[in-house]
Amino acid sequence: MLGGVVLTIFDRFYVQPQKYAVLQRTVDAMHEHAVQLIPINNDSTIAKDIEYIQYDKKNSKITVLLKQQRRCVTPYLVGRLSGPTLAKVQWEQHENAVVGHFHLFEPGVYFVEIIVINCDAELTNNMNFEEICLEDPKRHRITEKNSTITALTKFSGSEALTNPIGAWYFEGDERPKQVYTRYQPAECFQLTDNIPVSCNNMAPLDLTRFDPYKFKFASDLDLKDHLKGKEGRVCYVGASHGNMLAYHTSKILNEIQNINVTVDYCGHCKGKLFVAKYAEYLTKPSVIRKIIKKNCTKVVIGTGQWDASSQEGHPTSFKDYESHLKVAMELLLSMLGQNNIELYFRSTHYIPINAKTSACPPIDWRNPPVIDKYNEITKRLCKFYNITLFDTNDIVGVTWDRAKDWSHLNNTSGKIEAE
Missing domain, CATH: 2.60.40 (Immunoglobulin-like)
Structure with a gap:
C-alpha cells in the first residue's frame, strides 16, 4: 500500500512533469519546424x-x-x-x-x-x-x-x-x-488623359494601397550633417528617369542650408534631347565630352529604360546591351578620369505591368525579367571595372508597381531613392 502511494507521488511529482516537459519541447519543436x-x-x-x-x-x-x-x-x-x-x-x-x-x-x-x-x-x-x-x-x-x-x-x-x-x-x-x-x-490604356469612365474606380489602378507605408532607413543618417562641408556638382545622366532623380535630389538639397552641393541633369546637353537615352550613345566620345562640359564632380549614369522600350520598335538584345556598356564604361573611366570626375552607375527601375508590356506579343519589354537581366549585366560589369553601383531595389523594388504614369517615380518612392 505504502509502496503504491510512493509510486503515485513519484509519478505525479517527478515522472509526469518530465513527460510534460518533453511534450512541451516536442510541441515547441513542431511549432518551430512547422510548415x-x-x-x-x-x-x-x-x-x-x-x-x-x-x-x-x-x-x-x-x-x-x-x-x-x-x-x-x-x-x-x-x-x-x-x-x-x-x-x-x-x-x-x-x-x-x-x-x-x-x-x-x-x-x-x-x-x-x-x-x-x-x-x-x-x-x-x-x-x-x-x-x-x-x-x-x-x-x-x-x-x-x-x-x-x-x-x-x-x-x-x-x-x-x-x-x-x-x-x-x-x-x-x-x-x-x-x-x-x-x-x-x-x-x-490611352495615349491621352481620356481614360474610360469604367476605369476610374477600378481596383487594379488604385494607388492608395501604398499610402499607409512610410520608409525608414536602417541607420540614423543625418543628411544635413553628412553633407556639411562637402562641395561638388552631381550630374545625373540618362533619360527621363534620370531627370526625375535630379528633380527629387535638387528639392532635397534646396531644403538644406549652407551646403555647396548642386545637382544637374545631363539629358538635354547642348540642347540635344536625351543625349544618353540608350546605352549605345555612351560609346561615343562626343557624348561624353558633352557630359564633361557640365562641370560635374560626380556623374551618376542610368540606362535601360529606352533600351527595353518600344521607342525603336524592338528592344536592345542582352548581348548588344552588354557590349555597349562594356565599351561605354571603358571610355567613361578614361575620359572622366582625365578630368577628375567620379563615375557611378545606378540600377534600372522596374515599371508596373501596363497594357503595352502585357500585350501578346509585347510592344514594350520593360518587364521585371528583362530589367533584372539588364541589371545583372550592369552589376557584373561594374564589379569588373570597379565602378560603384547604386542599387536602390530595397526602396523601389518592393513598390515597383507604384508609378502613377506607369513609368516614372514621381512620388514618395522617388524622393526616398534620391535621399
Missing part, C-alpha cells in the same frame, strides 16, 4: 502546374513546388509581403521548384501575394525575348486572396540576402490590408 500550406488561387494561369505552395516558418522560406509535367516550365515569380512592413521575396530557381527568401525588420502576421510574370525566368544573353509574352495580369496571382503567413523572428530570411538599407513601415490608422500588385488593364 504552412498557402492556398493556391485556382483561377491562376498556372494553377494546374503547381503541386503546392509551402511556408517554412523556421527558415522563413516559401517553396512553390511544381509538377513535373507542366506548361510553365520556369515561372518568373514576384512575391510581396505586406503587414507591419513591406518586403520583397527573392527567388531561386530549382528543377521542379521555385524557392523564395525574404528579409523582414518586424515579426508578425503578413499577407503574402505571389504572381507569375512569365514562364521564362532563366533568360540568357543570346536569347531573343521579343516574342515572350507575359501571363494575363488579370489571372497572374497564384496565391489565394488574403493569404497570410506568420514571421516568427525579427530578421527572417536567407543569410545570403544582404542587409536592407531600410524598409516601408505600416503607419496607417486601421489594420494592414493585403497590398495586391497594381497593373493596367488593356481597356484602360
Whole structure:
C-alpha cells in the first residue's frame, strides 16, 4: 500500500512533469519546424502546374513546388509581403521548384501575394525575348486572396540576402490590408488623359494601397550633417528617369542650408534631347565630352529604360546591351578620369505591368525579367571595372508597381531613392 502511494507521488511529482516537459519541447519543436500550406488561387494561369505552395516558418522560406509535367516550365515569380512592413521575396530557381527568401525588420502576421510574370525566368544573353509574352495580369496571382503567413523572428530570411538599407513601415490608422500588385488593364490604356469612365474606380489602378507605408532607413543618417562641408556638382545622366532623380535630389538639397552641393541633369546637353537615352550613345566620345562640359564632380549614369522600350520598335538584345556598356564604361573611366570626375552607375527601375508590356506579343519589354537581366549585366560589369553601383531595389523594388504614369517615380518612392 505504502509502496503504491510512493509510486503515485513519484509519478505525479517527478515522472509526469518530465513527460510534460518533453511534450512541451516536442510541441515547441513542431511549432518551430512547422510548415504552412498557402492556398493556391485556382483561377491562376498556372494553377494546374503547381503541386503546392509551402511556408517554412523556421527558415522563413516559401517553396512553390511544381509538377513535373507542366506548361510553365520556369515561372518568373514576384512575391510581396505586406503587414507591419513591406518586403520583397527573392527567388531561386530549382528543377521542379521555385524557392523564395525574404528579409523582414518586424515579426508578425503578413499577407503574402505571389504572381507569375512569365514562364521564362532563366533568360540568357543570346536569347531573343521579343516574342515572350507575359501571363494575363488579370489571372497572374497564384496565391489565394488574403493569404497570410506568420514571421516568427525579427530578421527572417536567407543569410545570403544582404542587409536592407531600410524598409516601408505600416503607419496607417486601421489594420494592414493585403497590398495586391497594381497593373493596367488593356481597356484602360490611352495615349491621352481620356481614360474610360469604367476605369476610374477600378481596383487594379488604385494607388492608395501604398499610402499607409512610410520608409525608414536602417541607420540614423543625418543628411544635413553628412553633407556639411562637402562641395561638388552631381550630374545625373540618362533619360527621363534620370531627370526625375535630379528633380527629387535638387528639392532635397534646396531644403538644406549652407551646403555647396548642386545637382544637374545631363539629358538635354547642348540642347540635344536625351543625349544618353540608350546605352549605345555612351560609346561615343562626343557624348561624353558633352557630359564633361557640365562641370560635374560626380556623374551618376542610368540606362535601360529606352533600351527595353518600344521607342525603336524592338528592344536592345542582352548581348548588344552588354557590349555597349562594356565599351561605354571603358571610355567613361578614361575620359572622366582625365578630368577628375567620379563615375557611378545606378540600377534600372522596374515599371508596373501596363497594357503595352502585357500585350501578346509585347510592344514594350520593360518587364521585371528583362530589367533584372539588364541589371545583372550592369552589376557584373561594374564589379569588373570597379565602378560603384547604386542599387536602390530595397526602396523601389518592393513598390515597383507604384508609378502613377506607369513609368516614372514621381512620388514618395522617388524622393526616398534620391535621399
